[in-house]
Amino acid sequence: MSATDPADPDQLALVAAPGRRRFRTREPEPVAESLPIARVLVDVGLPHLDRPFDYLVPASMSDDAVAGARVSVRFAGTDHDGFIVARAHESDHQGRLARLRRVVSPEPVLAPEIAQLARSVADRYAGTVADVLRLAVPPRHATAEKAAPTDASDTSPPRPEPGGWAAHQDGVALLDALAAGSAPRAVWNPGPVADWPDLIARLVAATLSGGRGALVVVPDGRDLARVSSALEAVLGEGRHVALEADAGPSVRYKRWLAVRRGAVRAVVGTRSAAFAPVHDLGLVCLWDDGDDLHAEPRAPYPHAREVLLLRAHQAGAAAVVGGFARTAEAELLLSTGWARPVTPDRGSVRSTSPRVRSSGDDHEQARDEAARSARLPSLAWRTARTGLRTGPVLVQVPRSGYLPGVACARCRTAARCAACSGPLVVGQPGQPPRCGWCATAYPSWRCPECGHGYLRATSVGVGRTAEELGRAFPGVPVLMSRGDTVRDTVGAEPALVVATPGAEPVADDGYTAALLLDGTGLLNRPSLRAAEEALRRWLGAAALVRSGPDGGEIVVVADTSAPAVQALVRWDPAGFAARELAERGALRLPPAARVAELTGAPADVDDLLTLTDLPTDAEVIGPAPLDDDKSRAMVRAPRSAGTALAAALRAAAGVRSARRSGGPVRIRVDPVDFG
Known part of the structure; x- marks a missing residue:
């Protein structure tokens, strides 16, 4: 356009009017010359976004934006934390790339092998890498991070003696x-x-x-x-x-x-x-x-x-x-x-294991007719009395609390909370029953079935057991070790040590005896691992007892014919495990099969199952209603199809996440227990 040409109205529109403020557009900061792309695992936790995303690296951040560093990025309109997993020359993304907001710390906290492990764990459990990394990498503590690094030892220790x-x-x-x-x-x-x-x-x-x-x-x-x-x-x-x-x-x-x-x-x-x-x-x-x-x-x-x-x-x-x-x-x-x-x-094993006897064997039942039903049969009482002559005696009680289970003394109906249907418990002697879930107290409890106002214990906890033993063995110290007050050790002096499983103190010279109470209840729990867990608890306690030649004795209050009791008597965890695995294999139960548990609102569980492209040999069990307006379905597949099962569930969860429809469904692959 020449100077004599009439003015272009569009060009005139670009000229600022007198007195109008001008805004200067800020030039974007140049990106890094080398490896300008950062691949970032963003902490969003949504299955359909479970992958790295590419971001531009500003030149000023290039030195700090190393693989493994924590960064802050813009994602879906909000700031999110993330980890750089790699730097790259170019991106496969066809659209416009956002830039890193900031490098939180240049410390490469996410090691490449841990990033790879997180991906493997997420795939194994039908989860997301973001969820795994929350478990794998602890939250940053800036002061500790800025402290001078500890020098690495440049020598290896000598090979130990056997x-x-x-x-x-x-x-x-x-x-x-x-x-x-x-x-x-x-x-x-x-x-x-x-x-x-x-x-x-x-x-x-x-x-x-x-x-x-x-x-x-x-x-x-x-x-x-x-x-x-x-x-x-x-x-x-x-x-x-x-x-x-x-x-x-x-x-x-x-x-x-x-x-x-x-x-x-x-x-x-x-x-x-x-x-x-x-x-x-x-x-x-x-x-x-x-x-x-x-x-x-x-x-x-x-x-x-x-x-x-x-x-x-x-x-x-x-x-x-x-x-x-x-x-x-x-x-x-x-x-x-x-x-x-x-x-x-x-x-x-024979020379170091304690002597183990069951109160339920034929000889003891012939000698003590009440041995089958007594909580502390005469065999256990005699063993404790003998053991207390030379040292401490361990008493393992499966349940914590005082009376963790109560029922109507007349009609035997289990006592439950009127508000939430939780079980009533008695926490201390003289206290009224209260709900074990919502803590509602019932000072004037009446049975809703028969109107009776008295309770009886259906299970006894460590507190009541200690009280009963104190009366049975007057003058003997009674020590308790339980969830809220765990003792690490006890001395070699005679004492009754009443403990819940896993809270047993170590005795200085070993226990002279151990009483394993309520074994029948442990074995009869409605659980896949009831017998396995009972034996694990018993062996853990038995390992704290002196050997048989040194006078160590164990009494287990359970039926002698139970495989777990027999394994304890023989100290044979291998034989028990082989039998347990064979039985589970015949029934297609874990670990012989892979199982996924799906829990959520009934409509959401049904939706997830509909979207899941299950492996050919997979079997759906349920859904079955639960107590809290939710339902649960189990999906079972052969071990060979375990990877495909997890992948199918993960893909279906991704579809539901992308649609943003329905409520959450909890997916647990190979849960420890169900029953």
Whole structure:
């Protein structure tokens, strides 16, 4: 357009009117010259968005935006946290890419192998990577992150002496393989009175001596403290870290960072430690895999055993699954040839195991006609009296509280809450019954069926048991150890130690005797794992008792013919597990089959099942109504179709998530228990 040409009205419109404020458009910051694309796992947790998304890396963030770093990004109109999993030259996305909002920290907290593990765990449990990473990577603690990194030890500890492993068949060979850097796989069941924390510490020491890292996962803080103490005794100070929630967020994050930075190569912790980023992982060890504390209660509900087995496969590491009892899952590892058994020889077991008797055998019932129904039969009373002459006696009670179950004294109708239908309990002597769910008290309770106003106990807890024993053995100290007040140890002096399973203190010189009460109730629970869990609890208590030659005795109040009782008498967890696995295989129950549990509103469960392209051999059981306006369906498939089952459920959940229709459905693959 020349100067004499008439003015273009469109051009004139671009000229600012006098007095009108001008706004200057901000030029976007240039992107990084090298690897300008960041692939980010965004913390959204929606199944249909369970993949990395590409973002542009501003030049000013390029040095800090490393793989594994925490970042903040814009996603669907809001800010979200995420992790960079990779940097790339270009993106496959055809549209416009958003930029990273900021780098929260340049610390590469997400190791590549943990990102890969998170994907495997999510696939295994029909979940999302975002949910797994919430379990795997602890929340950031800036002060701990800015602290100077701990120097890594440049020497490996010497190869340990075999110690108690010499009494195990193939025990020394297991240590030799670990020290050589190999990857053996074992199911380990130590004998009675074995110092299992010391044995684990020697496994770790052998692994470190071979130049690789080790990871040990235990059920709870008490076990963690024992293993940590053993590791310090065998390895020396500063060669391992204990990852425990009780340490506080700052201390725990500092320890976790020491592992991530490679300063420490030996870790012991509870279930979340299964994701600890140990450098050059050479051993994963799980103690007491039958303990339900190993099952994560948060989505996608993984079990520490399965996480560790995935890690062992992924890292080419050794795997040891140990415990006094053997689960059907551990037996499956042996039956498929994936692992080998490591156990003491039978002669060692016989010489170290306590004498075990059942109150339900024919001889005792002929001698004491009330033995079948008595809670503390004469055999148990005599055994306790004899044991108290030389030391403490352990009394294991399955139920906590005082009276955890009550019923009408006249018509035997179970006492329930009028508000929520929860069971009524009596928490302390002299207190009125209250609801175990909503805590509503009933000082003037009346039976809704017959109008009677008195209650009788249907189950007795640790509190009432301690009270009864105090009256039966006057002058003898009665100590309690339970969920809210757990004792770690007791002395060698005579005392009655009443404890719930898992809360049994360790006696300085071992218990002289143990009474395992209410065994029939344990075995008769409506649960897939009732017998397995009963034997696990009994063996755990029996391992604290002196050997038979040293006078140790155990009385189990249960029917002698029960397979779990027979396994306890013979100290034969292997035989029991083999029988249990065979029975479950015949019935197509886990672990012989893969099972998914779907829980939600009836319409939502039906919708998910309709959308799921199930494997050919899969079978749907239900849906069945639950007590809280929800329903539950079980989907069962052969083990060979387990991966396909999880993938199908995950895909269907993704469709429902993308549609944003209906309510949530909880998907649990291979739940620990159902019944």
